[in-house]
Amino acid sequence: MPNSPDLLIAGGGPAGLATAIAAACQGLSVVVTDSHRPSIDKACGEGLMPSAVEALARLGVHPDTTEHTPFRGVRFLDATAPCASAQGLFRSAPGIGIRRTRLHQLLLNRAHSLGVRFHWQTTVHAVENTDDGFIVAHTTAGLFRPRYLAGADGLHSRIRSLIGLEQIPYGRSRIGIRQHYAVVPHTDLVEVYWSPHGQAYVTPISASELCVAFVYRSRPSTRDHLSLFPALEARLCRATPIGVTRGAITLTRSLRQVTRGNIALVGDASGSVDAITGDGLALCFQQALALVQSISVDDLSSYQQAHARISRRPRLMSHLLLLMDRYPALCARVLRAFSRRPSLFPDLLSLHSGEEPLRLLGSGGLLASLLCLLSF
Numbered sequence: 001m002p003n004s005p006d007l008l009i010a011g012g013g014p015a016g017l018a019t020a021i022a023a024a025c026q027g028l029s030v031v032v033t034d035s036h037r038p039s040i041d042k043a044c045g046e047g048l049m050p051s052a053v054e055a056l057a058r059l060g061v062h063p064d065t066t067e068h069t070p071f072r073g074v075r076f077l078d079a080t081a082p083c084a085s086a087q088g089l090f091r092s093a094p095g096i097g098i099r100r101t102r103l104h105q106l107l108l109n110r111a112h113s114l115g116v117r118f119h120w121q122t123t124v125h126a127v128e129n130t131d132d133g134f135i136v137a138h139t140t141a142g143l144f145r146p147r148y149l150a151g152a153d154g155l156h157s158r159i160r161s162l163i164g165l166e167q168i169p170y171g172r173s174r175i176g177i178r179q180h181y182a183v184v185p186h187t188d189l190v191e192v193y194w195s196p197h198g199q200a201y202v203t204p205i206s207a208s209e210l211c212v213a214f215v216y217r218s219r220p221s222t223r224d225h226l227s228l229f230p231a232l233e234a235r236l237c238r239a240t241p242i243g244v245t246r247g248a249i250t251l252t253r254s255l256r257q258v259t260r261g262n263i264a265l266v267g268d269a270s271g272s273v274d275a276i277t278g279d280g281l282a283l284c285f286q287q288a289l290a291l292v293q294s295i296s297v298d299d300l301s302s303y304q305q306a307h308a309r310i311s312r313r314p315r316l317m318s319h320l321l322l323l324m325d326r327y328p329a330l331c332a333r334v335l336r337a338f339s340r341r342p343s344l345f346p347d348l349l350s351l352h353s354g355e356e357p358l359r360l361l362g363s364g365g366l367l368a369s370l371l372c373l374l375s376f
């Protein structure tokens with residue numbers, strides 16, 4: 001029945017499309033609705049961590065068919081004193097920088113090839129779990145009666161409020177502004193410039209383009225974002241800003257529960273981590289795979305557990321990194337400590353990217369080394 005798919009997905013962003021692909025790969029019939037129509041753009045740093053690239057490969061999505069740039073690791077720099085910097089390389093595979101619209105098209109192509117059906121400019125405005133184990137979803141394109149519903153409608157999820165799932169915010173939300181520059185990338189790392197105003201994340205996304213995401217605790221005093229990051233301004237003095245400047249909110253928050261009956265939340269709708277982690281897209285793809293695994297065994301409680309496990313590391317990392325954002329004096333000391341002990345940052349990057357187990361933070365003495373360096 002066209003209006004009774006196995007899975008109805010509200011939201012055709014990265015989380016919704018990844019869920020649709022994973023479900024279609026399992027032979028489920030899938031319908032996706034989105035309030036917008038392609039191509040869907042969004043303010044983003046446009047960096048996929050190695051774990052995101054790996055999850056994409058499991059979904060059968062291969063970035064080789066579109067323009068993108070691999071990056072080998074991450075470098076932190078003090079935006080006011082560029083000599084204070086630290087860098088680490090990924091030990092296993094590189095990450096990739098890719099324009100958000102190209103990533104969206106890539107996911108869309110894969111979903112189309114698997115027979116996923118789409119209703120664009122369509123919103124879900126009421127949902128209910130019925131006694132016979134189905135869902136009734138009222139949408140602007142008519143009534144649907146799917147077996148499962150996935151809410152993949154982002155940070156301000158309507159599905160989340162319709163089913164009354166509560167959020168636990170951590171700290172304040174921050175403002176992100178994305179700008180592309182036409183310039184040959186000067187690096188094959190993602191660079192994060194730290195200033196007392198916030199951070200600028202620089203990602204090479206093609207042979208002739210950089211993406212810069214500026215992220216602030218409060219509205220910046222100027223639209224000349226580069227002037228707040230002198231070291232980056234010096235780097236990009238010959239670069240031309242191109243395309244549309246976009247803004248979005250970013251925040252870290254979690255939900256006690258991400259399922260209700262046969263309805264599950266996925267991606268930013270199910271809790272989020274601050275953009276500073278670079279992990280938002282990896283979470284979307286990993287959660288999508290976990291959700292479909294649970295649907296295929298008809299047991300959403302296993303998704304609840306998998307979701308908690310997948311989110312644990314990025315959430316911890318975001319708490320640690322946001323301390324550096326909140327206390328600029330601490331941030332300057334941490335960057336100096338990284339410069340003094342060059343092996344420290346690569347070790348922390350391995351923890352962040354999941355190449356090493358989290359317990360090494362304590363038992364491997366990493367935290368102790370950092371605290372010891374900070375006390376000088």
Ligand SMILES: Cc1cc2nc3c(=O)[nH]c(=O)nc-3n(C[C@H](O)[C@H](O)[C@H](O)COP(=O)(O)OP(=O)(O)OC[C@H]3O[C@@H](n4cnc5c(N)ncnc54)[C@H](O)[C@@H]3O)c2cc1C
Pocket residue numbers: 010011012013014015016033034035036040042043044045046047048049052122123124152153154155158159175176177178213215248249250266267268269275278279280281282284
């Ligand atoms: C400044 C910034 C920089 C970032 N940088 C990175 C980075 O470098 N790497 C990384 O991995 N992550 C990054 N992130 C996080 C990443 O962008 C998000 O985690 C990711 O976009 C979440 O995808 P999603 O599909 O859950 O939500 P979204 O991308 O928000 O997609 C939600 C979709 O739902 C649709 N929708 C919304 N409401 C409705 C409705 N009522 N009905 C139907 N459809 C609806 C929207 O049109 C949209 O298509 C960044 C975020 C910000 C703000």
